[in-house]
Amino acid sequence: MTGTLSVFRREFAGYFATPLAYIFIIVFLFVAGIFTFYVGSFFPRGQADLTPFFTYLPWLFLFLLPAIGMRLWAEERRAGTIELLLTLPISIAGAVIGKFLAAWAFAIVALALTFPLWITVARLGQPDHGVILASYVGAALMAGGYLAIAGCLSAVTRNQVIAFVVGVVICFLFTVAGSPLVLNFFTGWAPPSLVSIVAATSIITHFNAITLGVIDLRDVIYFVSLIAAWLAATVIVVDLKKAD
Amino acid sequence: MTAMIEIRDLVKRFDDFTAVAGISLQVAKGEVLGFLGPNGAGKSTTMKMVTGFLDPTSGSIAVGGKDITRDPLAAKRLIGYLPEGAPAYPDMTPASLFAFVGSARGLDRATLKQRIAAVVAETHIGSVLEQPIETLSKGYKRRVGLAQAILHDPPILVLDEPTDGLDPNQKHEVRELIRRMKKNKAIVISTHILEEVEAICDRAIIVARGRVVAEGRPEGKAGGWRFGNVLAEPGRLDQAFRNITLGAAA
Structure with missing residues (x-):
């Protein structure tokens, strides 16, 4: 993976070179707060846990992470810097992984900044810290999945708005793949094995399993495979579309 | 003189459009090659292939003895590239x-x-x-x-219109820089500015519609250039360029 570290450092520093990172973090924390305390009825529930926060997190990520992922490759192609990048002695896979890891690290920073929520529940009662920690790990894995999808779609077009909208749609489909909304589309004509495969690709099912407090190897393998598959697709798309 | 850049029968097609239709050339260490041609002649496409950004449809490119498609990272290490724009x-x-x-x-x-x-x-x-x-x-x-x-x-420099957008003083400085560097490097520059060819190039290739249509060198002490049987008087390279490229298009 020649060049991964160089690309990672450039990209990660790039988030903080513009107001983008700060705006994203502020919006994320603000909306996460609204979901947790108002929509999720944090106080009326009277329970010292972060269930309200983690319940709405996939829906928050669904819109916010494609906004981070949309610029990864679309911006390079629009500005023509992709020609500079890919004529350096770095491999396309190295560049794809470096960019993805930078976006992921940034998302994890934003996620980590929700720590006051954890402190709040710890002061109000006696939460199960193991469950909260597992949920954070699950949330980080889920963020990686969304970013891998959004990054791939950003390589398909040089238009960031299109990359964002298509990114949200595909992320949405992966989020709700286990719900009747998607499964009803397949049941009736598709063999049951296909239906269960579709159901198994649901991000929210695997994330919810982790938020119960058990990091099952199957869920981890799911997220790692999801990320790897979309990154592999990104390498192919970047190679095919770099000159367009 | 060893060839630092060696291009053989290079072809690039985009769908049904042929941008480069069989270019072969060599550039040696210590040499500045001027790459001339009308817009859309295939200059930038050729440079993008030499630097490993685009894959050739057919043909081969070796830079410093490394094949750009078989050993891209080693080849790219040897190249410095200023892309178009x-x-x-x-x-x-x-x-x-x-x-x-x-x-x-x-x-x-x-x-x-x-x-x-x-x-x-x-x-x-x-x-x-x-x-x-x-x-x-x-x-x-x-x-x-x-x-x-x-x-x-780098031992190899590929510069796509290096003086575009510079004022006359800056142009002069960049040309001086290229002249200073050329002793230890093989340099290819593409340009529209014909006085630049006279000022810094040791050799020039004119491409039109994806093919090399003429190759020229300075001739005589006065600074004229000879392209095959066309002899350009000092400062009259533009006339020769028009004759060659318009003739090729006809």
Whole structure:
């Protein structure tokens, strides 16, 4: 993976070179707060846990992470810097992984900044810290999945708005793949094995399993495979579309 | 003289459009090759293939003995490249761009520091080193692009319109820089500016519609150029260029 570290450092520093990172973090924390305390009825529930926060997190990520992922490759192609990048002695896979890891690290920073929520529940009662920690790990894995999808779609077009909208749609489909909304589309004509495969690709099912407090190897393998598959697709798309 | 760049029967097709239709050429160390031709002749496409950005449809390219498709990373290490339009990350400063390019090219910290100082002095961009590239004038952007191309002191330089957008004094400085560097390098420049060919090139190739239509060298002490049986008087290269390219199109 020649060049991964160089690309990672450039990209990660790039988030903080513009107001983008700060705006994203502020919006994320603000909306996460609204979901947790108002929509999720944090106080009326009277329970010292972060269930309200983690319940709405996939829906928050669904819109916010494609906004981070949309610029990864679309911006390079629009500005023509992709020609500079890919004529350096770095491999396309190295560049794809470096960019993805930078976006992921940034998302994890934003996620980590929700720590006051954890402190709040710890002061109000006696939460199960193991469950909260597992949920954070699950949330980080889920963020990686969304970013891998959004990054791939950003390589398909040089238009960031299109990359964002298509990114949200595909992320949405992966989020709700286990719900009747998607499964009803397949049941009736598709063999049951296909239906269960579709159901198994649901991000929210695997994330919810982790938020119960058990990091099952199957869920981890799911997220790692999801990320790897979309990154592999990104390498192919970047190679095919770099000159367009 | 050993050939640092060796191109054989290079072809590039995009769907049903043939951008490069069989170009062969060599560039030796110590030589500056001018790559001329009308817009759309295939100059930039050829340069994009030589630098490993585009894959050829057929044909082969070896730079410094390394095949660009079979051993792309080794070949790319030997090349410094200024792409058409000198693209650079708009949010970055020249200093951070050089740090990134240097790290991707595997320069260690001490070498990088020393090379940045050298290229900044050679391209006269010291005053804008900490300004975002998007705020720079066209002339500075071009020189920042040139500086990143020579940062690792490569044996091969591929420069797509290196003096485009520069004022006459800056053009003169860049030409002086290319002349100073050419002793140890094989340099290819594409240009529309024919006086540039007379000023710095040792040899020139004219391409039209994806083919080499003429190859020329300086002839005589006065500074004339000969392209096959066309002899251009000093300062009259434009006339020869028109005759050759329009003749090829007919």
